[in-house]
Amino acid sequence: MLIANISPRSMGKTTDTGFMAHALHEAGYTVRAWDADESQHLTQWAEAAGGFPFPVSQNATATFATDMDPLKNGIDIVDVGHTENHPHIADSVLKVADLAILHMEPSMADWQRVTKPRTSTAVKEIVARSAFARPGREAPPLWVLFNRVRSGVKSAREIRDLMSEEGWNLFTVMIPMWDEIKQATAFPVERAAHGPFGELVTEMETKGLIKNG
Numbered sequence: 001m002l003i004a005n006i007s008p009r010s011m012g013k014t015t016d017t018g019f020m021a022h023a024l025h026e027a028g029y030t031v032r033a034w035d036a037d038e039s040q041h042l043t044q045w046a047e048a049a050g051g052f053p054f055p056v057s058q059n060a061t062a063t064f065a066t067d068m069d070p071l072k073n074g075i076d077i078v079d080v081g082h083t084e085n086h087p088h089i090a091d092s093v094l095k096v097a098d099l100a101i102l103h104m105e106p107s108m109a110d111w112q113r114v115t116k117p118r119t120s121t122a123v124k125e126i127v128a129r130s131a132f133a134r135p136g137r138e139a140p141p142l143w144v145l146f147n148r149v150r151s152g153v154k155s156a157r158e159i160r161d162l163m164s165e166e167g168w169n170l171f172t173v174m175i176p177m178w179d180e181i182k183q184a185t186a187f188p189v190e191r192a193a194h195g196p197f198g199e200l201v202t203e204m205e206t207k208g209l210i211k212n213g
């Protein structure tokens with residue numbers, strides 16, 4: 001199966017993707033990560049870490065979907081370039097995605113970037129339009145993962161409630177604002193499954209969103 005990690009702008013995709021991939025690997029899944037961002041941030045992280053314990057491939061093109069064969073017995077996890085600047089890459093990845101995860105901070109600023117971008121296509125619309133390019137004519141499920149969450153901040157609760165009323169699927173697990181994570185993309189990842197990303201894997205399993213194939 002294939003997981004597409006998406007967001008407009010810089011909203012924590014690469015960090016979340018790297019940790020999720022490690023947590024899935026530690027949980028026993030066969031993982032292959034894809035860097036589908038021209039900035040190659042995930043690739044640089046893997047190099048700085050002396051390699052990840054699973055392959056990291058690159059394909060930041062509009063032909064992603066036809067260039068690759070999704071793993072039959074594992075999870076392809078893709079760090080997609082910003083949907084705002086590279087919608088053609090997102091369109092291609094979403095053609096073959098089984099699950100799309102939108103990464104954002106629970107702030108009014110990120111909510112506006114997601115739902116009311118001034119000059120680009122809203123993320124929900126990009127996911128919805130992928131239906132036309134997919135064999136079953138149905139878009140992949142879209143789930144929201146909140147990251148950089150500060151405890152006790154009122155706006156986080158408000159954005160959750162607002163998006164829930166708007167009908168978004170929100171993961172219960174949230175990734176906290178974490179000082180060490182700010183530097184994480186320069187170092188190897190250890191024990192990713194022993195924290196929020198491990199809890200996220202469990203939540204995805206419980207919800208039937210992931211499978212080894």
Ligand SMILES: Nc1ncnc2c1ncn2[C@@H]1O[C@H](COP(=O)(O)OP(=O)(O)O)[C@@H](O)[C@H]1O
Pocket residue numbers: 007009010011012013014015016041147148149175176177178179181182183184
């Ligand atoms: N949970 C977190 N806590 C603190 N800082 C974070 C967290 N997740 C990401 N960041 C920081 O936020 C910025 C954007 O993250 P990044 O993963 O590069 O986003 P994107 O891939 O969407 O551009 C980076 O400076 C990163 O270190």
Ligand SMILES: [Mg+2]
Pocket residue numbers: 013014015037041042
């Ligand atoms: Mg990135």
